[in-house]
Amino acid sequence: MDPLERLPIPLLEWFRDNARRLPWRDEPTPYHVWLSEIMLQQTRVAAVLDYYKRFLEEAPDVSALAALPEERLMKLWQGLGYYSRARNLQKAAKMIVEEHNGQFPSDFAAVRALPGVGDYTAGAVCSIAFGQAVPAVDGNVLRVYARIMGDDGDITTPQMKKKVTQDLEKAIPVNAAGAFNQALMELGATVCLPNGAPLCGRCPAKEFCVALAQERISELPVKAPKKPRRVEERTVWLVFQGNNVALRRRPTRGLLAGLWEFPNEPGKGVLPEEWGLKVLTDEYAGQAKHIFTHIEWHMTLRKVEKGTGTLPSGWVWASGTELEQKYAVPNAFERALGLAKERLNGGE
Numbered sequence: 278m279d280p281l282e283r284l285p286i287p288l289l290e291w292f293r294d295n296a297r298r299l300p301w302r303d304e305p306t307p308y309h310v311w312l313s314e315i316m317l318q319q320t321r322v323a324a325v326l327d328y329y330k331r332f333l334e335e336a337p338d339v340s341a342l343a344a345l346p347e348e349r350l351m352k353l354w355q356g357l358g359y360y361s362r363a364r365n366l367q368k369a370a371k372m373i374v375e376e377h378n379g380q381f382p383s384d385f386a387a388v389r390a391l392p393g394v395g396d397y398t399a400g401a402v403c404s405i406a407f408g409q410a411v412p413a414v415d416g417n418v419l420r421v422y423a424r425i426m427g428d429d430g431d432i433t434t435p436q437m438k439k440k441v442t443q444d445l446e447k448a449i450p451v452n453a454a455g456a457f458n459q460a461l462m463e464l465g466a467t468v469c470l471p472n473g474a475p476l477c478g479r480c481p482a483k484e485f486c487v488a489l490a491q492e493r494i495s496e497l498p499v500k501a502p503k504k505p506r507r508v509e510e511r512t513v514w515l516v517f518q519g520n521n522v523a524l525r526r527r528p529t530r531g532l533l534a535g536l537w538e539f540p541n542e543p544g545k546g547v548l549p550e551e552w553g554l555k556v557l558t559d560e561y562a563g564q565a566k567h568i569f570t571h572i573e574w575h576m577t578l579r580k581v582e583k584g585t586g587t588l589p590s591g592w593v594w595a596s597g598t599e600l601e602q603k604y605a606v607p608n609a610f611e612r613a614l615g616l617a618k619e620r621l622n623g624g625e
């Protein structure tokens with residue numbers, strides 16, 4: 278018998294006994310499943326738990342999310358990264374309010390059409406919240422599939438994803454689709470671990486897993502190497518005046534769109550003249566590094582005490598409290614933010 282045909286019963290039994298208690302599993306409404314799946318993209322479960330709870334307190338349903346002021350939305354998301362996810366969540370919530378009378382759509386195509394929702398998320402929402410027999414193929418599922426089936430197809434390709442989706446469509450039990458999809462992901466996240474370290478002794482598929490039988494676990498899954506990230510040197514200025522620090526808003530498109538940042542420029546530069554700032558002191562304050570998907574920022578931080586002159590248009594002065602509560606500054610500036618808070622809260 279095909280390993281995939283043998284999988285559902287032992288996998289579902291294993292999941293019933295081993296599923297982690299996660300808040301979005303307690304009450305798997307479409308809104309809860311969708312929100313948690315978007316938060317979990319590129320982010321570990323442990324990092325999401327607090328965000329999920331806080332987010333639901335302020336935006337308990339689709340209409341509340343649609344009505345959340347943008348600044349508040351970004352603040353709630355601060356630290357989770359990949360901020361376009363938050364913007365898309367709100368765009369999708371507005372679309373649900375306007376086009377679906379505030380009711381979360383249940384049709385796969387309508388869910389898939391929401392901003393920020395791909396095949397995987399649509400599959401997760403439709404199977405977990407609505408019980409539809411559609412697969413949800415993420416990185417965990419691809420790895421588990423490649424090992425159970427002994428398939429050496431490159432899991433980074435759309436062809437492989439399509440093949441896995443089609444095979445799972447046939448294997449998914451119609452009366453337990455949501456549990457089956459979650460169980461497969463859970464198996465990948467907790468047992469069939471990446472980097473050649475799976476815990477096969479605890480696996481419900483160990484009797485029929487091809488990779489285990491053929492001792493090919495360390496070779497599978499096959500994954501084409503990623504392109505190396507581009508390294509960009511930047512200089513970040515902490516411009517202080519009294520008990521305030523200068524922030525400016527990033528452009529509304531591109532990396533970290535619309536978020537607040539400490540003024541910075543590419544290169545290991547001197548304070549740009551066009552900012553028109555007269556400074557009393559300008560000193561080195563350390564180095565920081567931030568890794569994005571395709572780019573790495575290597576930052577030199579400088580502390581500046583402003584003298585005369587006004588801030589360029591669009592910049593603001595932020596107090597220590599405003600840094601905490603009002604402005605969403607992305608994690609890329611974590612070190613700079615720490616230095617700014619130290620200086621402002623220390624009241625030097």
Ligand code: SF4
Nearest residue numbers: 469475477480483486
């Ligand atoms: S037996 Fe091992 S390699 Fe195979 S699916 Fe289970 S954990 Fe993964």
